[in-house]
Amino acid sequence: MIEIRNVTKAFGGTRAVSDCSISLEGLTITGLIGPNGSGKTTLFNLITGLLKPDSGEIRFLGKRIDGRLPHEMARLGLIRTFQLSRVFPRMTVLENMLLAPQGQTGERLLSLWFRLPRIRNEESDNRERAFELLDLLGLMRLHDQFAENLSYGQQKLLELGRALMAKPRMILLDEPTAGINPTLIRTMIEMILKMRDRGQVFFIIEHNMDVVIEVCEKVFVLDHGEKIAEGRPEEIQRDPRVIEAYLGC
Amino acid sequence: MDLLLHLAVVVAIYSIFALSLNVEIGYTGLFNFGHVAFFAIGAYTSALLTLSGAPFAVGLLAGLAAAGVCGYLLSIPALKLQGDYFGIATLGFGEILRMVVSNEVWLTKGPMGLPGIPRPEILGFIFDTLPAYLALSACMALTTFAILAFVVLSPFGRALKAVRDDETAAEILGKNALRFKIKSFVIGSTFAGLAGVLWAHYTTFISPGDFTLTETILVLLIVVMGGKGTLPGPVLGAVALIFFQESVRFLRLPPEWTRLLGPLQQMVFGLLLVVLMVFRPEGIIRERGGRHGD
Ligand SMILES: Nc1ncnc2c1ncn2[C@@H]1O[C@H](COP(=O)(O)OP(=O)(O)OP(=O)(O)O)[C@@H](O)[C@H]1O
Ligand SMILES: [Mg+2]
Numbered sequence: 001m002i003e004i005r006n007v008t009k010a011f012g013g014t015r016a017v018s019d020c021s022i023s024l025e026g027l028t029i030t031g032l033i034g035p036n037g038s039g040k041t042t043l044f045n046l047i048t049g050l051l052k053p054d055s056g057e058i059r060f061l062g063k064r065i066d067g068r069l070p071h072e073m074a075r076l077g078l079i080r081t082f083q084l085s086r087v088f089p090r091m092t093v094l095e096n097m098l099l100a101p102q103g104q105t106g107e108r109l110l111s112l113w114f115r116l117p118r119i120r121n122e123e124s125d126n127r128e129r130a131f132e133l134l135d136l137l138g139l140m141r142l143h144d145q146f147a148e149n150l151s152y153g154q155q156k157l158l159e160l161g162r163a164l165m166a167k168p169r170m171i172l173l174d175e176p177t178a179g180i181n182p183t184l185i186r187t188m189i190e191m192i193l194k195m196r197d198r199g200q201v202f203f204i205i206e207h208n209m210d211v212v213i214e215v216c217e218k219v220f221v222l223d224h225g226e227k228i229a230e231g232r233p234e235e236i237q238r239d240p241r242v243i244e245a246y247l248g249c
Numbered sequence: 250m251d252l253l254l255h256l257a258v259v260v261a262i263y264s265i266f267a268l269s270l271n272v273e274i275g276y277t278g279l280f281n282f283g284h285v286a287f288f289a290i291g292a293y294t295s296a297l298l299t300l301s302g303a304p305f306a307v308g309l310l311a312g313l314a315a316a317g318v319c320g321y322l323l324s325i326p327a328l329k330l331q332g333d334y335f336g337i338a339t340l341g342f343g344e345i346l347r348m349v350v351s352n353e354v355w356l357t358k359g360p361m362g363l364p365g366i367p368r369p370e371i372l373g374f375i376f377d378t379l380p381a382y383l384a385l386s387a388c389m390a391l392t393t394f395a396i397l398a399f400v401v402l403s404p405f406g407r408a409l410k411a412v413r414d415d416e417t418a419a420e421i422l423g424k425n426a427l428r429f430k431i432k433s434f435v436i437g438s439t440f441a442g443l444a445g446v447l448w449a450h451y452t453t454f455i456s457p458g459d460f461t462l463t464e465t466i467l468v469l470l471i472v473v474m475g476g477k478g479t480l481p482g483p484v485l486g487a488v489a490l491i492f493f494q495e496s497v498r499f500l501r502l503p504p505e506w507t508r509l510l511g512p513l514q515q516m517v518f519g520l521l522l523v524v525l526m527v528f529r530p531e532g533i534i535r536e537r538g539g540r541h542g543d
Contacts, residue, residue: 069420069425071422071426074421074422079422082418086417088410089414091410095410099408099422100422106404107424112399112400
């Protein structure tokens with residue numbers, strides 16, 4: 001689905017991503033691991049249009065996407081979450097969810113006046129779906145709270161829910177379980193697996209190896225911006241280069 | 250009684266002015282420090298047209314259109330600037346516009362101002378008494394409230410709030426932040442134009458001195474004090490501040506005091522704005538969404 005070819009991105013002298021090639025073809029949940037500062041988030045930024053690669057190309061469903069604007073990526077079906085969650089703090093949990101569906105008629109200023117019935121239908125469908133997801137995420141009773149009132153872990157769950165609301169072809173999660181308590185980690189994993197069973201495709205940056213082993217079908221390993229290994233999670237764990245990268249940093 | 254009616258008219262006009270700014274500041278996070286410019290564009294456009302014989306309806310629509318188009322033209326370069334620089338650009342625009350109005354004497358009569366602006370006439374009815382003018386401006390204020398409420402409560406308004414809260418996250422969710430901001434700015438400018446039109450035909454005399462930074466600060470204060478990002482906030486703020494401002498004017502004070510009053514009031518308003526922004530940015534009314542900070 002995503003095809004990354006020889007992508008390089010440098011900040012000043014440091015190569016955050018270096019001649020990296022990764023193919024996510026026919027995979028449902030792919031992991032991306034590596035020591036701190038190995039370029040994982042930078043790679044996500046390159047895929048989602050927040051950064052432009054210095055060289056190389058990125059394709060999504062066959063189309064070149066590197067260098068496009070972030071809001072175009074979402075329209076193409078690529079949604080991400082952030083390492084430090086970025087919910088909309090002064091909007092309610094429900095509003096955060098309802099914002100995500102793509103191509104809403106009611107977001108076009110002219111349509112507002114002429115297509116009210118259609119907008120009402122879309123809203124009520126989205127609302128129904130939002131409540132279903134909030135229920136699964138255990139956020140139902142918080143739906144009319146401002147997102148800033150949620151705990152950090154709840155915000156990360158909301159971010160996942162919001163990504164799902166967009167019905168993207170692929171969701172990129174940047175450390176979904178980092179910094180949240182074990183109960184919420186469980187909720188997060190159950191949710192990811194449930195959505196995978198419904199056909200949702202994920203690309204996940206994850207530090208917690210237990211989580212990686214539980215959910216990922218295949219894992220790519222970055223070190224100093226270079227891809228040093230790829231394979232099934234259990235194989236990766238035994239790979240001497242990977243062990244060295246983690247111990248050596 | 251006339252004083253009350255007069256206050257009510259001013260409140261209605263300033264409610265429109267503040268409601269329009271609230272779309273930008275409260276719902277989109279655009280700190281526009283030149284909002285008075287669009288009020289002035291509306292006022293001058295309608296005044297000049299009606300003074301040269303056009304009917305009020307034409308002046309009104311042209312005033313709205315001129316303010317909206319100018320808003321569009323300013324927003325494209327200004328919104329490319331980040332944060333504070335956007336504020337400075339709008340501030341600059343407000344001042345430049347006032348200078349243009351002062352200097353283009355052939356069109357605006359410059360600092361002399363435009364006297365004798367006709368009272369509105371719609372379908373043969375002339376709004377030349379205080380109660381009639383109040384009915385007209387209250388109607389316009391209600392319509393403005395209804396339209397802007399409909400807009401900000403719609404999915405479009407929701408997207409504006411997302412852009413306000415976190416532009417990057419909104420982009421990642423497929424919202425073209427720049428386009429939403431431009432639209433918000435155009436809506437805000439257009440309705441500021443409406444307030445300006447009503448002002449011009451109410452006072453029947455306008456001059457560049459009516460459209461200074463003081464007016465921008467007043468309307469900012471109305472929005473921030475009333476509660477930005479809420480629907481009734483700007484109206485409430487307008488009631489409170491206009492009553493305060495105009496009532497001071499009618500106190501029987503010795504003349505040497507009244508000379509000081511204008512500058513003093515400006516200082517107080519400026520200070521109040523800063524204090525509010527720092528200590529109670531949510532204003533009198535809070536946005537809904539429950540507990541804050543716990
Ligand atoms: N915007 C930026 N400007 C300058 N340097 C950056 C920028 N973003 C990332 N870097 C640098 O690029 C390198 C890779 O950072 P990145 O955030 O991609 O690492 P990461 O693998 O996500 O690490 P972590 O596990 O800590 O999240 C780091 O050395 C970082 O300091
Ligand atoms: Mg990272």
